[in-house]
Amino acid sequence: MGGSSEQYVGGGSSEQYVVESSKQYVVGSSDQYMVESSEQYVVWSSKQYVVGSSDQYMVGSSEQYVVGSSKQYVVGSSDQYMVGSSEQYVVVSSEQLYG
Structure with a gap:
């Protein structure tokens, strides 16, 4: 799935982000979830998603995701991602993020 402006692929064995x-x-x-432009969610496994008007995403269980209007990502547990408006990535622990 090649995006016109951005494409991120996480190098985790059980988690890939496009x-x-x-x-x-x-x-x-x-854990699989698909988000369309109309912000429709299809969630498998035991993950929970909460979506706000400003594109905020929160996932329960062992991984927490928070996405703001400036595309900020925060992932808890074993892999942490932080993305700012300038598309900068900080990867902690065993996960690797490729821009």
């Missing part, structure tokens, strides 16, 4: 300009998210393996 982000397109139309805000489509695909995560493989045990």
Whole structure:
């Protein structure tokens, strides 16, 4: 899924993130969720999602995601991602993020 402006692929064995300009998210393996431009969610596994008007995403269980209007990502547990408006990435722990 090649986005026109941005595409991020996480190098985790059980988690892969693909982000397109139309805000489509695909995560493989045990937790899969898809986000379309109309902000419709299809959630598998035991994850919980809360979406606000400013594109804020929160995922329960062992991974927490918070996405703001400036595309900020915060992931808890074993892999932490932080993305600012200038598309900067900080990766902690065993996960690797490729821009």
